Amino acid sequence: MTSIQTDSFAEQLDATAREVAALLESLLSPVPLAGEIARPDQLISAMRHGVLNGGKRLRPFLVIESAKLLGVPHQAAARVAAALECIHCYSLIHDDLPAMDDDDLRRGQPTVHIAFDEATAILAGDALLTLAFDILSAPETQLPAEVKLTLINQLARAAGVGGMVGGQTLDLHAEQTRPDEAGILRLQAMKTGALLRYACAAGAIAAGADSETLARMTRFGEVVGLAFQIADDLLDVTSDAATMGKATGKDAGRGKGTLVSLHGNDAVRSRLDCLVEEAASLLDPFGARAAALKQAAKFIASRDR
Amino acid sequence: MTSIQTDSFAEQLDATAREVAALLESLLSPVPLAGEIARPDQLISAMRHGVLNGGKRLRPFLVIESAKLLGVPHQAAARVAAALECIHCYSLIHDDLPAMDDDDLRRGQPTVHIAFDEATAILAGDALLTLAFDILSAPETQLPAEVKLTLINQLARAAGVGGMVGGQTLDLHAEQTRPDEAGILRLQAMKTGALLRYACAAGAIAAGADSETLARMTRFGEVVGLAFQIADDLLDVTSDAATMGKATGKDAGRGKGTLVSLHGNDAVRSRLDCLVEEAASLLDPFGARAAALKQAAKFIASRDR
DSSP states (O other), rough: HHHHHHHHHHHHHHHHHHHHHHHHHHHTOOOOOOOOOOOOHHHHHHHHHHHHHHOOOOHHHHHHHHHHHOOOOOHHHHHHHHHHHHHHHHHHHHHTSTTTOSEETTTTTEHHHHHSHHHHHHHHHHHHHHHHHHHHSSSTSSSHHHHHHHHHHHHHHHTTSHHHHHHHHHTTTHHHHHHOOHHHHHIIIIIHHHHHHHHHHHHHHTTTOOOOHHHHHHHHHHHHHHHHHHHHHHHHHHHHHHHHHHHSOOOHHHTOOHHHHHOHHHHHHHHHHHHHHHHHHHHHGGGGGGGHHHHHHHHOOOOOO | HHHHHHHHHHHHHHHHHHHHHHHHHHTTTTOOOTTTTOHHHHHHHHHHHHOOOOOOOOHHHHHHHHHHHHHHHHHHHHHHHHHHHHHHHHHHHHSSSSTOOOOOOEEEOHHHHSSSSSHHHHHHHHHHHHHHHHHHHSSTTTTOOOHHHHHHHHHHHHHHHTSSHHHHHHHHHHHHHOOOOOHHHHHHHIIIIIIHHHHHHHHHHHOOOOOOHHOOOOOOOHHHHHHHHHHHHHHHHHHHHHHHHSOOHHHHHHOOOOOHHHHHHHHHHHHHHHHHHHHHHHGGGGGGHHHHHHHHHHHHHTTTO
């Protein structure tokens, strides 16, 4: 029974990933839109390389399922999901740059600055970030104007100086500043948590939901974000132990604290279980309709990817 | 008489620059807004370094004067102007990076990646680009929701793959591709023209102006953009001739074509005069109220800066 559910969840995740990829592909067409002058081949190719890379589209899945739960038309939800994925993909392109994490490979493919060059990678990231706001504000995103403005404003705040980009800055300096537990939690809430929180809140915003439902979905997104990060930190330790024969992971080894390095594997595994339970209970009022979102939270906590 | 007008124009430009700088300073406060988690000092400092640099704020001036001409409330216009300036400043920070133009100085100050580091400069640019859309979408920008969405959408298209960032990509490859006159004009219309065009169109969009007025202001912005670029190319030749004792300028010397390198100084000076005349005649229907905008076009064509 559990295995059948998991299989059908995996199929659902995969189907959504394919749909979002198709939408992103059409949004990254070489044909200029009204108000644009031309879309240079080189730049569009670099943007496509950074976006159409077989990603699991976890954030889009959360947007689309949260939106479905609250009755948002699917087409509008898919566009919000695509906008958020543009933000996520731009952040990976910039993160991979030599001045940042200096990664040559992502998902087994050369990163954008390797496949193209550094300048093009910077510009492709900039263009994807800009495109996210084009997508949300365009007439094709059929939602009430005030709702679209809230989606835009909250995305900007989740992604910008007070969210993801701010978190990346804190992370850059974490080796020197050695944040305490509160500092680590803040860093993680910004760097990875803010977009996941937005993904789950976006459905409620798009639905024009009441403040209690918005708060519930926002908290669900926070919990998913915390679970994502702990699972990531655990994976970091485990994969290093398996492949590199040492017990501490990449981030911990660099001197960046994580909850794992502070409290040990067993304690954070218990914490992870509690988070999955909290995520599920937050969705209880929605009954069986929330099954996919509950499974998504479980999947994110397991990090089978 | 002319000299008195010019002096009062210079004062007006300066007063607007001070006002816009004060607004930008308040928008770059270290205090997080609703929906933000924290604003890291390092990142806010780098953003402020890139923005609060004594710029002339030409684009904000064009926004504010176009908006005033068409009856847009000043406070809303100032916020649109500040958003556009965030985009302009982010583009300068990223342009100055080692992988791009590799400039150490801007306005006599160390560029952001010199004053901080490369990673912080990339992130400061990203955060400013994101902030522009926060500013436009926030409730404090008191304009009708549909108007704000159009301002956001047109800004995204002016700044993104089909506008400024696309133009920067074309410029990166101009030494190899050696564009013909049409190619040079397209590159320039994207790289520098798109934001100037937006600056002048934004007032009409914000005013909810009729399509004829919007087309007139958009054309005015295009003409100003063309004049800006020609003046820049002329300055490039002239300043090089004066300071480096050679007749060809930096861009022409790098093998990037300009209208100056194609047609010579005298021909483009005549073209510049025609553009200033066209700009003025486009504003004739507004009578004396358009004096500041006409002077701005003249100032931009003279490049006394």
